[in-house]
Amino acid sequence: xxxxxxxxxxxxxxxxxxxxxxxxxxxxxxxxxxxxxxxxxxxxxxxxxxxxxxxxxxxxxxxxxxxxxxxxxxxxxxxxxxxxxxxxxxxxxxxxxxxxxxxxxxxxxxxxxxxxxxxxxxxxxxxxxxxxxxxxxxxxxxxxxxxxxxxxxxxxxxxx
Amino acid sequence: xxxxxxxxxxxxxxxxxxxxxxxxxxxxxxxxxxxxxxxxxxxxxxxxxxxxxxxxxxxxxxxxxxxxxxxxxxxxxxxxxxxxxxxxxxxxxxxxxxxxxxxxxxxxxxxxxxxxxxxxxxxxxxxxxxxxxxxxxxxxxxxxxxxxxxxxxxxxxxxxxxxxxxxxxxxxxxxxxxxxxxxxxxxxxxxxxxxxxxxxxxxxxxxxxxxxxxxxxxxxxxxxxxxxxxxxxxxxxxxxxxxxxxxxxxxxxxxxxxxxxxxxxxxxxxxxxxxxxxxxxxxxxxxxxxxxxxxxxxxxxxxxxxxxxxxxxxxxxxxxxxxxxxxxxxxxxxxxxxxxxxxxxxxxxxxxxxxxxxxxxxxxxxxxxxxxxxxxxxxxxxxxxxxxxxxxxxxxxxxxxxxxxxxxxxxxxxxxxxxxxxxxxxxxxxxxxxxxxxxxxxxxxxxxxxxxxxxxxxxxxxxxxxxxxxxxxxxxxxxxxxxxxxxxxxxxxxxxxxxxxxxxxxxxxxxxxxxxxxxxxxxxxxxxxxxxxxxxxxxxxxxxxxxxxxxxxxxxxxxxxxxxxxxxxxxxx
Numbered sequence: 001x002x003x004x005x006x007x008x009x010x011x012x013x014x015x016x017x018x019x020x021x022x023x024x025x026x027x028x029x030x031x032x033x034x035x036x037x038x039x040x041x042x043x044x045x046x047x048x049x050x051x052x053x054x055x056x057x058x059x060x061x062x063x064x065x066x067x068x069x070x071x072x073x074x075x076x077x078x079x080x081x082x083x084x085x086x087x088x089x090x091x092x093x094x095x096x097x098x099x100x101x102x103x104x105x106x107x108x109x110x111x112x113x114x115x116x117x118x119x120x121x122x123x124x125x126x127x128x129x130x131x132x133x134x135x136x137x138x139x140x141x142x143x144x145x146x147x148x149x150x151x152x153x154x155x156x157x158x159x160x
Numbered sequence: 161x162x163x164x165x166x167x168x169x170x171x172x173x174x175x176x177x178x179x180x181x182x183x184x185x186x187x188x189x190x191x192x193x194x195x196x197x198x199x200x201x202x203x204x205x206x207x208x209x210x211x212x213x214x215x216x217x218x219x220x221x222x223x224x225x226x227x228x229x230x231x232x233x234x235x236x237x238x239x240x241x242x243x244x245x246x247x248x249x250x251x252x253x254x255x256x257x258x259x260x261x262x263x264x265x266x267x268x269x270x271x272x273x274x275x276x277x278x279x280x281x282x283x284x285x286x287x288x289x290x291x292x293x294x295x296x297x298x299x300x301x302x303x304x305x306x307x308x309x310x311x312x313x314x315x316x317x318x319x320x321x322x323x324x325x326x327x328x329x330x331x332x333x334x335x336x337x338x339x340x341x342x343x344x345x346x347x348x349x350x351x352x353x354x355x356x357x358x359x360x361x362x363x364x365x366x367x368x369x370x371x372x373x374x375x376x377x378x379x380x381x382x383x384x385x386x387x388x389x390x391x392x393x394x395x396x397x398x399x400x401x402x403x404x405x406x407x408x409x410x411x412x413x414x415x416x417x418x419x420x421x422x423x424x425x426x427x428x429x430x431x432x433x434x435x436x437x438x439x440x441x442x443x444x445x446x447x448x449x450x451x452x453x454x455x456x457x458x459x460x461x462x463x464x465x466x467x468x469x470x471x472x473x474x475x476x477x478x479x480x481x482x483x484x485x486x487x488x489x490x491x492x493x494x495x496x497x498x499x500x501x502x503x504x505x506x507x508x509x510x511x512x513x514x515x516x517x518x519x520x521x522x523x524x525x526x527x528x529x530x531x532x533x534x535x536x537x538x539x540x541x542x543x544x545x546x547x548x549x550x551x552x553x554x555x556x557x558x559x560x561x562x563x564x565x566x567x568x569x570x571x572x573x574x575x576x577x578x579x580x581x582x583x584x585x586x587x588x589x590x591x592x593x594x595x596x597x598x599x600x601x602x603x604x605x606x607x608x609x610x611x612x613x614x615x616x617x618x619x620x621x622x623x624x625x626x627x628x629x630x631x632x633x634x635x636x637x638x639x640x641x642x643x644x645x646x647x648x649x650x651x652x653x654x655x656x657x658x659x660x661x662x663x664x665x666x667x668x669x670x671x672x673x674x675x676x677x678x679x680x681x682x683x684x685x686x687x688x689x690x691x692x693x694x695x696x697x698x699x700x701x702x703x704x705x706x707x708x709x710x711x712x713x714x715x716x717x718x719x720x721x722x723x724x725x726x727x728x729x730x731x732x733x
Contacts, residue, residue, distance in 0.1 A: 013201055013219050043219060045373035047266050051359045052372070103270070103355055106318065126200045128216075 001036045002057040004154060006145060007049070009042040009063045009097060016071075016121035016134045019141070020062040023117075026142050037154060046100055053100060059111035060148050061097065062141065064134075065118030072133035074141055076148065077116040117145050162189060165693050168196070170703055177669060177708050178520075179681070181699055183690045188699065191678070191685035193669045194520065195529035202513045205659040210236045210651050211380045211625065217647065217661065218374055224709060226259045226365065227640040228647070228661070229378050234454075235647040236380045238479045239634025240627070243452040245620040248382035250610035251395075253448045253458075254403075255368050255375065256638065257603035261410055262361035263641040263707075264543075264596040265418060268589065269347075269354035272704040275697060276425055277347040278337040283319065285341035287312045294346050297424060297568075300416040302353050311349045331697045336689075339428055347425070350417050357413040360406035367403055368395070382622035387614055397611075404607055411600045414593075422593040423565050426586045427572035436585030436702040438684030440467035442545035443534050443667070445475050445483065445646075447639035448602055450609075454478030458602050460553035461546070461639060463534065467583055472552035484635055487646065487662060489530040490674035496530065505533060505674050508648035509633050511660035527671040531679060532662050540680040541643025541667040542706055543592035544582060550598070551579075561597040565590055585684070588705040627654035640664055642707055665709045681706060 006027060012018030021041050028039050042049055053059060065075050104110040119141055122131040130138065149155045162184035170177045182190040201220050205213055214232035218225040230252060237244060287308040294303040331337070339347070362372055369375030370385065377384045386394040426433070446461035455477045462474040463486075475483045490505040491498055497516040498504050506512065518525045531538070539545070550558035562579070569577045569590070581587055630653065637646040643664035650658040670679030681703055689698050 011219060013204060013216070041374060043225065043374055045225065047270065047358065048225075048262070048362055048365075048373040050355070051362050051366075099270075107352065107355060126204060128204060 002154075003038075003055060004036055004058040004060075004149070005038040005040055005052065005056055006060045006062065006149075007040045007042050007053070007097075009044065009061065011044050012128060013126065014124045015127045015129060016064050016119075016131055017124050018128075019064050019119055019121070019130060019134055019138070022130060022138060023062045023141050023145055026138065027145065034155060037149060042097070046097070047103070049097075050100055050103060053104060053111065054109040056111035057113065058149075058152055058154070059114045060117060060145055061114065062117045062145055064121040065116065067120060069120040071120050071122030071131070072137045073120040074137060074144055075116075075118045075120070076144055077118070082114045082116060115148050117141060117148060163693050165690070165696050165699070167696060167699065170700065170708065177703070179685070179699060179703055180520075181685055181688075181690070181696070183693050183696075186689055186691065188685045188688040188690060191682045192522065192526055193529075193671065193679060193681040193703075194527040195666075195669060200513055200515065202511070202659045202661065205656050208656050209654070210239070210627070210649060210656055213647075213649065213656060213659065214378055214380070220661065220663075224640060224642075224645075224663075225374050226255060226369070227638055227645055229375060230256055231636040231638045231640075231645050231647040231661070232649075233378050233380050234478065234636025234638065235634045235649040236625070236636070236651070237634070238636055239632040239649055239651050240380075240625055242381060242623060242625050244382040244623055245618075246450075246452055247387060247610060247613060247618065248621045249449050249452065250606050250613070251368055251383045251385055251621070252378065253606045254603055254610070255365055255377075257448070257599045257606065258361045258364035258368070258407075258410075260599050260641045261414060261596055261603070262358050262365070264592050264599075265354050265358050265361070265413070267641075267707045268418060268422065268592065269351045272589070272701075272707070273347055273351060273425075275331075275701045275704055276337070276429060277339060277351075278332050278334075278344050279315070279348055280319065280332040281337070281339070281341045282312065282345040282348045283316060283341075285312065285345035287345060290342040290345040290349075293342055294349070297572075298416045298420045300412070300420075302349070302417070308345060308349055311352060312345060314352075315348060331695050334695055334697050335691050336697050336701075339425070343424070343428060347421065350421055353413070353417065357410060360409050364403050364406050364410075367399055379622060381625045382620075385621055387619040387621055389614065397614075400607070400611060404604075407600075407604050407607060411604065414596050414600045419561065419565060419593045419597050420568065422589050423568035424572055426590050427569045427577075429586055430569075430573050430575075430577070430581075432586040432701070433577065433581035433584045435688055435698075436588070436684045436705060437583045438682075438686070439538055439540040439680045440583055441465055441534070441537055441539050442467070442548050443539040443541050443644055444546045444549045445637040445639050445644050446477075447637075448606065449478070458605070459546075459598070459639065460550055460555055462549050462553065464545075464548055464552055467548070469548065469552040472549065474553060478637070479635060483637065486534045487532060488536075489532045489660075489662065491530050492674045492676075493525055493671040494527050494530050495525050503674050505536075508635075508646070508660040508662055509650055509658065511648070511658065513660075527669075529666050529670055530662075531670040531673040532667050533673055536675075538670060538673055538677050538679050538683070539644075539667055540684075541664050542588065543595045543641075543643075544588045545643060546639060547591040547595050547598075548582070550595075555598075557598045557601050558594065561594045564597075565594050585688075585702045585705045592707070627651065629653050631657065642709055643667060663709075665706075668706050669708060681708075 008020035008024030168178040366372035446457035448458035
């Protein structure tokens with residue numbers, strides 16, 4: 001059995017910032033879910049996740065991604081785009097995911113493959129609801145996440 | 161001619177902090193600390209069910225999830241005068257202590273040690289000599305020559321690829337870096353071992369808290385962990401035995417590595433015992449309650465004025481009136497407005513969170529943090545406040561570990577170093593390690609208390625809360641890793657009518673108060689040396705010694721590749 005995880009990150013108190021967590025919640029509410037894919041609501045945590053992210057075959061990070069696209073535009077980053085992404089220090093949040101992954105590199109336990117599934121936020125204002133632009137695309141983001149798992153032969157027979 | 165240096169954001173901290181200093185003659189003459197993000201969580205809570213507040217407030221911040229959950233349920237329980245089962249206290253206590261130990265280890269090794277340790281210099285070390293030095297200081301089983309050689313090889317490979325990764329933001333080769341290559345290597349070896357060991361603390365939180373990173377087991381009235389001596393899928397004796405084993409592993413590391421390293425690095429940087437004194441009015445609250453009401457505590461708390469232990473005034477119980485009456489928050493220099501005027505200071509029960517952003521004004525408003533005061537005075541909170549208050553209260557374990565640390569520092573430095581040295585930048589690190597050793601002892605004691613009580617047949621963990629009609633007010637305080645945390649709730653007929661969080665970093669990183677007195681960071685930065693305004697490592701050392709955590713934590717991944725850290729050294733002012 002391989003070891004895989006879908007990690008939703010972001011702050012659910014800041015509207016679209018929490019979209020990654022919302023995707024994980026949607027996946028967790030499905031009728032069945034395979035044992036070899038852990039669902040992690042990472043929130044805004046950092047080093048506390050080190051254990052859960054060790055020696056993964058596949059890590060799918062779901063987060064909001066700011067790239068100047070129209071709000072609600074989904075984006076999937078794979079392969080070369082991922083390390084570039086983390087190397088450029090993506091947020092002022094210094095003990096965030098980038099540092100957790102760097103620590104895993106240091107101990108030789110980094111995920112074999114990391115994929116980022118994201119969506120362009122409309123608003124990061126205070127509030128526990130997604131904006132309509134992002135909320136409407138949530139099912140699509142869930143499907144994109146499932147698609148990444150299916151492409152790698154995970155989820156076979158598990159999704160109804 | 162003075163030079164203005166702006167560090168925005170300060171790195172290797174949680175959240176977004178800007179620090180400005182005016183440097184003249186190689187010393188800081190004036191300082192401003194500015195929280196750069198608005199935390200308006202209080203407004204989200206109004207009108208909600210008080211039983212849900214803990215789950216929402218634990219999302220305020222990425223590091224302090226647990227502490228906000230605890231302070232929140234305590235606030236609601238205090239408002240309802242609700243006693244909780246002692247088993248629930250023990251379980252909460254273990255979670256809080258494991259969280260604190262995790263936080264302190266990660267802070268020292270992974271966030272602040274790089275201010276003192278030159279990672280690149282470690283490549284030049286003789287690994288055998290480095291291991292011998294480590295063995296002379298402690299009998300930790302990770303101090304073998306083979307281990308030191310292995311780590312140095314690994315580091316060579318890592319640096320060789322040009323991927324410094326987590327070490328990227330270090331000021332390597334800075335003139336203020338004073339350790340020998342051997343001591344630097346020792347620190348790097350323990351940095352990696354700390355990465356391993358911190359996992360045990362996480363496992364404890366995950367098992368007792370039912371989920372990690374966000375715990376799920378707390379509830380207003382107790383905890384949701386069903387206890388059982390043998391049944392499956394609850395907190396069984398078997399699981400508790402695993403928890404105990406992790407506690408002992410952490411304990412070994414805390415006492416034989418962390419405490420020793422802090423003492424050693426402190427001794428090599430003895431000049432930093434004279435820097436960063438700042439505010440010496442120290443506030444801490446008692447914690448680790450031993451009864452259901454919170455009238456007796458394992459770790460004492462109180463207030464010390466002017467650094468004088470004999471001035472100690474205890475804070476004795478949950479909801480202690482001396483504490484409740486003392487706290488208020490000013491916004492004269494913060495980006496908020498109060499209805500009654502901006503020179504007012506409001507008690508948290510009457511707190512308001514109405515933003516008024518003005519841009520950074522040196523003499524006006526310049527921070528999203530409010531300025532909390534205790535009886536009108538700015539305070540220093542955190543590990544140093546905690547250790548000094550516990551010493552003042554005559555807490556024996558604190559005396560024991562403070563003596564151990566100071567004796568070791570004195571031996572290595574070759575000169576007697578006393579308690580006076582603790583009022584400093586390096587002293588805050590020492591206090592954190594001393595406090596951590598005390599917490600480790602206490603965590604094991606809490607485990608014993610729980611298991612003993614279960615063996616007596618008491619398996620209760622929850623008392624159902626009842627919300628009466630009308631208004632109730634309550635405060636929940638917690639001596640969190642970074643210091644005094646308090647949540648203040650006003651409940652009206654079962655709904656939240658007002659909510660304020662007064663968090664440790666708000667105390668320490670506060671802007672000037674209503675009387676223009678600086679906050680703890682600002683005061684501690686005065687007279688701080690700065691050798692090179694372009695590389696203000698020394699400023700970071702003092703700020704990092706507080707372990708800043710600006711409860712806000714926006715986490716957006718930014719595809720635009722831009723430098724996130726800017727240090728601007730502007731011309732004269």
